Amino acid sequence: MGPARGHRLVPHTADVRIEAWAPDRAGCLTEAVTAMVESFADLAGARLHAEREFRPPPAADEDLLVAVLDEVIYRMETADELPLVTEITDDAGGLRVRWGVTGTGEVELTGAVPKAVSLHELRFGGDDRGWCGAVTLDV
Numbered sequence: 645m646g647p648a649r650g651h652r653l654v655p656h657t658a659d660v661r662i663e664a665w666a667p668d669r670a671g672c673l674t675e676a677v678t679a680m681v682e683s684f685a686d687l688a689g690a691r692l693h694a695e696r697e698f699r700p701p702p703a704a705d706e707d708l709l710v711a712v713l714d715e716v717i718y719r720m721e722t723a724d725e726l727p728l729v730t731e732i733t734d735d736a737g738g739l740r741v742r743w744g745v746t747g748t749g750e751v752e753l754t755g756a757v758p759k760a761v762s763l764h765e766l767r768f769g770g771d772d773r774g775w776c777g778a779v780t781l782d783v
Contacts, residue, residue, distance in 0.1 A: 651679035659783050665776040670732040672775035673712055677730045680713055684755035690746040692728055698741040709768040709777055712741055713761045724748045756783035
């Protein structure tokens with residue numbers, strides 16, 4: 645898996661595919677959010693405007709990955725904001741996602757903007773070596 649925590653874009657024919665890994669589930673989800681945003685936006689120079697919180701309903705691990713990434717797309721489309729900073733923690737009641745956000749007008753779009761998270765070839769899980777996930781974003 646390489647470094648203990650990270651992410652990368654993987655070549656894909658028409659869409660964007662990302663991989664993320666970390667020692668724990670919350671860290672891997674955080675890396676997936678970062679990878680998705682970096683796939684289409686340059687955040688250099690963007691300023692933090694607000695903090696947002698999201699608590700996805702309890703679900704299977706793969707469904708949680710989809711829910712968190714879908715929420716980023718939803719907020720981008722409805723509130724014109726993108727996460728600059730992502731902090732995800734396992735809470736007693738499930739996941740707690742906190743974002744420091746910026747306006748979409750403050751970033752340079754450098755790639756195709758995701759429209760949805762595909763369930764095709766979705767992977768997300770952990771073992772004694774850590775957590776990893778892979779997801780395709782429809783653009």
